[in-house]
Amino acid sequence: MKASELRVKEPSELNKELLELLKAQFSLRMQLATQQIGNTSQLGKVRRDIARIRTILHEKAVTQ
Template sequence: MKAAELRGMSAADLNKKLAELKEELFNLRFQHAINQLENPGRIETVKRDIARVLTVLAEKA
């Protein structure tokens, strides 16, 4: 997800996206713990997306 896409979203949409990403990260970590995760690189991607969302939220505040 690009930062430019996030900057076009409202604060409510960003909070919703943040919740979705955190839930996805939880699920990925769970799958990784029981060795069912096919693409472990996805965890890092989701972490970066969470950081981007938090950064844009801080800019808007």
């Protein structure tokens, strides 16, 4: 997911997507704890996407 794609979305859409990513992160952490995860790089990708969304939400809040 690219930052340019996220910047055109509304804050409500971003919050919804953030919630989905947080749920996915929790699921991946549980898979990691039980050693059921196949691709551990997914955890880093989800973490970076969460940070990207939070940054854009902050940018939108500051500019308004």
